[in-house]
Amino acid sequence: MIFLLQKTLQVVVAFFVISFFAFILVRLAPGDPVLVLVGERGADPQTYKEMQQRLGLDKPPVVQYALFVKNLFSGDWGISIVSKESVLKEFFQRLPATLELAFMAFLFGSLIGVPLGIFAAIKRNTFWDYSCMSLSLLGYSMPIFWWGPLLILFFSITLGITPVSGRLDVFMDIPFVTGFLLIDTLLYGEFSDFSYFFSALSHLLLTSMAMGTVALAFLSRMTRANMIEVLGEDYVKTAKAKGLPFWRVVIFHGIRNASIPLMTSAGLLIGQQITGALLTETIFSWPGIGKWLVKSVEARDYPVVQGGIILIAGMIIFVNFIVDLLYYWADPRLRK
Numbered sequence: 001m002i003f004l005l006q007k008t009l010q011v012v013v014a015f016f017v018i019s020f021f022a023f024i025l026v027r028l029a030p031g032d033p034v035l036v037l038v039g040e041r042g043a044d045p046q047t048y049k050e051m052q053q054r055l056g057l058d059k060p061p062v063v064q065y066a067l068f069v070k071n072l073f074s075g076d077w078g079i080s081i082v083s084k085e086s087v088l089k090e091f092f093q094r095l096p097a098t099l100e101l102a103f104m105a106f107l108f109g110s111l112i113g114v115p116l117g118i119f120a121a122i123k124r125n126t127f128w129d130y131s132c133m134s135l136s137l138l139g140y141s142m143p144i145f146w147w148g149p150l151l152i153l154f155f156s157i158t159l160g161i162t163p164v165s166g167r168l169d170v171f172m173d174i175p176f177v178t179g180f181l182l183i184d185t186l187l188y189g190e191f192s193d194f195s196y197f198f199s200a201l202s203h204l205l206l207t208s209m210a211m212g213t214v215a216l217a218f219l220s221r222m223t224r225a226n227m228i229e230v231l232g233e234d235y236v237k238t239a240k241a242k243g244l245p246f247w248r249v250v251i252f253h254g255i256r257n258a259s260i261p262l263m264t265s266a267g268l269l270i271g272q273q274i275t276g277a278l279l280t281e282t283i284f285s286w287p288g289i290g291k292w293l294v295k296s297v298e299a300r301d302y303p304v305v306q307g308g309i310i311l312i313a314g315m316i317i318f319v320n321f322i323v324d325l326l327y328y329w330a331d332p333r334l335r336k
Contacts, residue, residue: 007324014317015310019072022309023065026302068306077311078303082296087307091289096179097167098281098288102273104208109215109269114262116216117223118255124228132220140217144276148210148283155206162206165285169199211280215269222265226258233257266323271316 052058056067071078077087113136120132156164167181168174174181174188174196182204185196230236231254239249277290285291289308296304 004325007321011317011321015314016069018313018317019069019310020065022306022313023068026305026309027061072310077307080296080304081301082299082304087303090292090304091308091311093179094287094289094292097181097286098274098277098290100180100182101204101207101211101277101280101286101288102270104204105212105276106215106270106273108208108212109217109219110266113216113219114223117220117225118227118250120220120224121227121231121254122250129224133224136217136220138217139213140221142213144210144214144279145283147213148280151206151210152284163203165203167200167203167287168196169203172196172199207280207284207286210284211273211276214276215273218265218269218272219262222262223258226262227254230254230258268320270319270323274312274316 049058056064059067075088077091079086080090083090116132116136120129123129152164155162163169168185174184177184177187181200182197185200186194188196231250236249236254240246277286277288278294279290280286281288281290282294289312293305293308293312296308
């Protein structure tokens with residue numbers, strides 16, 4: 001119970017800190033949202049003053065922040081200055097695209113990174129270990145704004161295997177049921193026709209590969225470090241001395257215990273995947289919350305930027321909160 005209260009208090013404090021910085025940093029950025037909205041030619045003093053009052057920008061910053069927090073708790077996250085749509089509505093319209101991308105990127109990184117880390121730990125201080133870790137370091141060091149265009153140049157332009165951008169072929173149009181195209185295309189198409197599904201998958205592959213490279217490198221290095229630590233424990237040495245097959249020792253004693261600290265790292269990585277969508281979605285024209293937020297920053301759309309930052313941060317906080325609870329449940333030492 002004490003552990004749960006501590007984590008809940010941390011979530012509340014983190015929310016208020018993030019809301020404060022989101023409010024302040026947006027207003028410190030250069031540009032004037034009133035001029036963006038009415039245009040420089042239409043910004044006569046009277047119109048400018050009326051627009052300021054309408055947006056609530058004529059009040060002192062302290063009053064603006066108090067009203068901002070009050071509206072957040074009442075469910076009013078503001079109206080976009082540019083589109084005149086609700087911030088929450090726009091956010092949840094684009095959220096499935098980002099979640100689908102983040103999940104596929106994390107899946108790509110996990111399916112390759114975790115086995116790579118286990119293999120490197122088993123082959124510790126050998127050529128294979130050094131090769132795997134060198135590749136993971138290279139993957140972790142490559143910036144997405146360089147790696148993304150490089151993948152497009154090779155797979156899309158040179159080989160012509162994958163599309164360059166978007167979520168679906170321009171000639172394909174399906175009703176959005178869940179917002180997750182891999183699901184919606186299966187619901188829309190007949191069992192004998194998977195062309196829509198494969199189109200959605202082909203658009204997702206390159207983007208998730210670019211975004212999942214960091215996850216792959218991170219998970220491989222963390223898995224290797226945890227596996228080496230676990231394989232050096234006394235209970236593993238005892239299992240080997242009893243004559244258990246090596247694969248049983250690795251699976252039932254090594255991987256099982258090394259996965260506990262890996263859960264916390266995975267939680268942090270999921271948050272990193274969501275924030276990494278900002279650059280990835282911009283490069284690949286992926287219609288998710290990352291691209292939406294970048295465009296809103298360029299347009300000085302205060303309500304969208306503020307609401308978007310807090311909603312994204314809230315998702316990351318929630319994911320890490322759930323991971324902490326799972327870690328607490330999985331590790332009996334924390335319950336002593």
